[in-house]
Amino acid sequence: MSSMGELTFFLGLQVKQQPDGIFISQDKYVADILKKFDFWSIRTTTTPIESNKPLVKDEDGVDVDVHVYRSMIGSLMYLTASRPDIMFAVCACARFQVTPKASHLNAVKRIFRYLKHQPKLGLWYPKDSPFELEAYSDSDYGGASLDRKSTTGGCQFLGRRLISWQCKKQTIMANSTTRVQN
Incomplete structure (x- = not known):
């Protein structure tokens, strides 16, 4: 690795080495998925999931495109490698990948709105x-x-x-x- 220089990017993870520690994030990936799913112009939110409104099967709800829903969930699952703050919300939405409804898609969109609000969070590993x-x-x-x-x-x-x-x-x-x- 020394002949290649300092590690700055590895498997989609951005690595910022500083004298007092290492910061690992995926803010470039966040920007990429916000762009991919056309979430640049959405309003933001401060939490990834509504705490007082649990996700349910919603059998009478409107069906949504399964492929888009699964693609969004897959993108978010990869992001949990450096974002434990969205782990619970993503896993809750992932349970509905077989027959996603509009209410489930709205919950996934809320995670994206949260990511737009907090795109640069990551993991800090202090040296001392x-x-x-x-x-x-x-x-x-x-x-x-x-x-x-x-x-x-x-x-x-x-x-x-x-x-x-x-x-x-x-x-x-x-x-x-x-x-x-x-």
Whole structure:
């Protein structure tokens, strides 16, 4: 690598090496997909998904072009390599790739509107950071409105460096009972 010069671009990831750390982003890719799907002139939003309006099957909704929807989802999935902030929203929309409706397409468009608002976010890896592993997780315990399955997410840090993140809908529903004693 030294004969090729300093690493600045690798597999679509922009790498900015600075004396105090490394910044990895995909802002060029964000610009490319905004242009590809003609989202340059849209209004922006500050969040990638509406928190009080869960996505549902919407069987009575208007059908949309499956190929365009899947292309948009695929583009967003690739972007999650450096953008954990959109991981949950993209995964929620990806569940409807078989029969997407207008409401699902609107949710995907909201992610693009968010990206237009925040195109240059990425991952910062500071040079001087403690070498301690920390992990965080959260679950909504039956919060999926369609099947009442839990969604679990988490992230792992090595010092102040985010090294891994995930969001997963559980495959089974946990049943529990509570008994009150007098």
